[in-house]
Amino acid sequence: MQNNWPDKKTSERVQSLIEGRVGPLQPLVDPTPLSGALQVAVIQAISLASDGRLDEESITTSLLGGMQATAPWFADLFEKAATPAFKWARYSKSSSEPTGEASTGADFAFIIHFSDDAARAAIFQAKRSKNERNLDIHQISPVREGKHPQPQILRLRDYGLSHLPSNATLENLHRVHYCGYMKSSFFCRPLSALNHLLVEYESRSQDIDRDLDAYLSNLTTNKNIDQRMLAEAKRLWAAQEERVVDRSEPIIELAHLLALGAATPWGTPVGGWLTLESEKAITAFRDTASAVMTVAEATAGHSPDMVNDPNATATSSDPLLSVVEHLNQRAHAPQNSRPQSNDVPAYAGPSPTRP
Amino acid sequence: MLSDSEEGFLTKIRVELRHEETAIGSTWLTRPIGSLKPELRFEDSERAIDYWTRKAVQMVYHYLLGKSLIKKAKALGATCQEDLNDWIDGKKPNIPDALLSAPPSRVPLPSDWEDLAHQLIQRLGPIDQITIRMLLIDGRSSDRALSACKDEQVNAEQLARQEDIRARPVPD
Numbered sequence: 001m002q003n004n005w006p007d008k009k010t011s012e013r014v015q016s017l018i019e020g021r022v023g024p025l026q027p028l029v030d031p032t033p034l035s036g037a038l039q040v041a042v043i044q045a046i047s048l049a050s051d052g053r054l055d056e057e058s059i060t061t062s063l064l065g066g067m068q069a070t071a072p073w074f075a076d077l078f079e080k081a082a083t084p085a086f087k088w089a090r091y092s093k094s095s096s097e098p099t100g101e102a103s104t105g106a107d108f109a110f111i112i113h114f115s116d117d118a119a120r121a122a123i124f125q126a127k128r129s130k131n132e133r134n135l136d137i138h139q140i141s142p143v144r145e146g147k148h149p150q151p152q153i154l155r156l157r158d159y160g161l162s163h164l165p166s167n168a169t170l171e172n173l174h175r176v177h178y179c180g181y182m183k184s185s186f187f188c189r190p191l192s193a194l195n196h197l198l199v200e201y202e203s204r205s206q207d208i209d210r211d212l213d214a215y216l217s218n219l220t221t222n223k224n225i226d227q228r229m230l231a232e233a234k235r236l237w238a239a240q241e242e243r244v245v246d247r248s249e250p251i252i253e254l255a256h257l258l259a260l261g262a263a264t265p266w267g268t269p270v271g272g273w274l275t276l277e278s279e280k281a282i283t284a285f286r287d288t289a290s291a292v293m294t295v296a297e298a299t300a301g302h303s304p305d306m307v308n309d310p311n312a313t314a315t316s317s318d319p320l321l322s323v324v325e326h327l328n329q330r331a332h333a334p335q336n337s338r339p340q341s342n343d344v345p346a347y348a349g350p351s352p353t354r355p
Numbered sequence: 356m357l358s359d360s361e362e363g364f365l366t367k368i369r370v371e372l373r374h375e376e377t378a379i380g381s382t383w384l385t386r387p388i389g390s391l392k393p394e395l396r397f398e399d400s401e402r403a404i405d406y407w408t409r410k411a412v413q414m415v416y417h418y419l420l421g422k423s424l425i426k427k428a429k430a431l432g433a434t435c436q437e438d439l440n441d442w443i444d445g446k447k448p449n450i451p452d453a454l455l456s457a458p459p460s461r462v463p464l465p466s467d468w469e470d471l472a473h474q475l476i477q478r479l480g481p482i483d484q485i486t487i488r489m490l491l492i493d494g495r496s497s498d499r500a501l502s503a504c505k506d507e508q509v510n511a512e513q514l515a516r517q518e519d520i521r522a523r524p525v526p527d
Contacts (some may be wrong), residue, residue: 166408169416169464193459199420200442200450203487207445239448246456 006032006263010078017074023324026331028256034112034300035263037074041066042186042255046323050183056128059181060107064296071298078301106159106176108294110258111276111286114266119282120273122261123163123289124179124188125156127245134244135180135189140234143226148212149233151201151240157191159292163274163285170195175274178245179254184326186254190272193250197243208236253330262300361404367473368411368482372403387481410482411472414490416462418475421491423460424450425498431457443491 006014011027014036018025022043029035045063048054054062107126113119127135139152147155160176161168173191180187191198215232219225257272264270276282289295357365357372365372372385385403386394397403428439431453438451465471472482479485479493 161409166405167412167464167468169412169462170420171416171462171464195420195459195462196424196450196454196457199417199424199487200455202417203491204448206486206488243449248456249458 006030013077014074017077021070023321024328025324026328028259028331029263031259032263032301033074033078034071034298035259037071038067038258038262038298039255040074041070042258043323043327044070046184046186049181050323052183054128056107056126056181059128060126060294063186064108064294067296067298106156106289106293107179108296109285109289110261111282111295111297112261112273113282113297113299117277117279117282118266119276119285120261120270121175121276121285121289122257122273123156123160123176123293125152125177126179126181129180129182129247132182132184132247134246135178137178137245138237138241138243140230140237142230148209148216149230150205150209151237153191153194153198154201154205157198160191163288170198174271177257177272180245180247182247184322185330187247187251188254188257188272189245189247189251194245197245200243201240204237204240208233211236249333253327255327256330262298266300357400357404361400364404364469365407367469368407369476370407370482372400374400387476387483390481390483392483407482412464412468414475414482414485415468415471416464417487418471418490418494419462419465420460421487422494422498423462424454425491425495427454427457427460440495443488443495445488 008030010032011030014031014033015027018031018036018040021040025039025043031039041063045059045066048062048066049059106123109121109123111119111121127137129135137153140149141152141155142149144155156176157170157173160173164172171192174193176191177188178191178194180189212229212233216225216229219228252272260270261273269275274285276285286295286297369388370385371388372383375382375384383397383400383403384394385397385407386392395403395406397406424439428436428451431451435451435453438447439454441447442450475485475490475493476482479489
């Protein structure tokens with residue numbers, strides 16, 4: 001990894017590629033081929049979803065598929081074929097295995113590799129918004145791994161914490177995001193910014209778990225037990241049905257989050273990302289995440305050289321331009337509105353020891 | 356075997372951990388002292404320590420977050436404070452909307468979190484039976500005690516000032 005990466009020439013070329021594909025996007029950081037590819041893919045996915053007809057799973061598929069298509073297009077314009085590479089593992093969300101979105105609360109994860117023993121990772125739960133103001137996040141996940149049915153947000157929190165050392169708290173969950181799909185924006189709100197809501201859910205959970213224990217012990221038959229438990233949990237959690245996540249600070253656009261993760265030089269802390277500092281930690285994260293959700297992986301690259309002119313002449317349609325305009329406005333949002341890097345040590349492996 | 360710091364930590368949070376060899380292999384059994392719940396089993400001591408560390412950290416975090424919510428509600432006015440109290444007392448299922456839309460609290464884990472965990476367990480009982488509501492009520496009591504103490508101090512100062520004024524010689 002080189003300190004002068006990305007060099008000026010590369011950034012300028014990437015910038016012109018972005019402009020050719022989607023319009024004059026103002027860079028948040030000097031773009032690298034990977035950050036350019038990811039931003040283009042996000043902008044195109046927003047544009048695709050802007051008519052509001054796709055559901056959240058279709059949007060996620062088009063987003064990750066778009067990345068898979070765009071990354072090689074950018075990579076072809078640089079000498080080293082490995083930059084930026086892109087690969088992904090798929091997991092079927094409909095599986096009834098104990099692992100999966102129902103048990104983790106998460107939809108997909110993203111890993112950006114800087115070397116064999118250096119990577120950044122983030123976890124996302126996608127939500128399609130019905131309006132432009134907030135996300136309806138209340139959802140009860142079914143019985144899994146001996147757990148009663150419980151709100152998805154609590155499973156997402158537990159899964160996020162399980163990847164961190166034992167002294168981690170919600171403060172450190174700035175790398176686990178609700179990703180809101182809106183017509184003009186895909187925005188991320190980290191769980192660390194939802195601690196007031198989470199404490200409300202956790203407090204209710206302690207009461208409701210007791211009620212579910214009592215309900216379970218009073219059941220006279222095991223027939224449809226999981227479905228009945230789920231129905232009872234939904235009834236008990238009804239008071240939380242109106243709970244939403246506002247599209248308020250601190251939020252970060254998905255395109256910006258990916259750009260920061262891909263283009264910020266290794267060694268510089270980046271909010272919103274988990275730092276994986278060994279091959280063991282990367283493998284452990286990949287193995288556990290890919291067993292339960294879609295995992296997209298990309299290689300950040302090491303100062304590649306340009307080999308030819310892109311001749312990128314794609315014309316931007318109106319939805320693309322409005323997305324670019326929105327991202328440009330967000331690029332000027334106050335720094336403190338972005339997720340902050342936090343003080344927890346990097347993830348060291350699957351069995352963290354007590355500090 | 357456990358290190359001194361691990362043993363010290365378990366003592367602080369009043370948790371017992373014992374090793375047992377059975378026909379099917381080795382296991383570690385653990386339970387807080389005074390707890391009515393069944394013992395938990397772990398494959399190794401490291402996992403058991405990890406489990407209790409996470410429990411203790413989350414307890415301290417929720418306690419501090421609760422105190423921060425109480426402070427924020429106070430700043431947002433009497434209605435918000437009353438609504439939060441109703442939530443803490445279980446009269447309302449939700450925290451006030453004003454708190455939900457307020458900026459998130461920053462609650463860094465203090466370096467002496469183990470000592471704080473120890474104090475909470477001493478006051479509230481076995482760690483596996485401490486609920487968020489208990490932590491919130493405790494946090495509210497300490498906040499009120501602090502306020503009462505401050506009020507007392509203010510009253511004492513006012514009294515002293517008044518006595519001082521009275522004691523001054525009356526000008527001719």
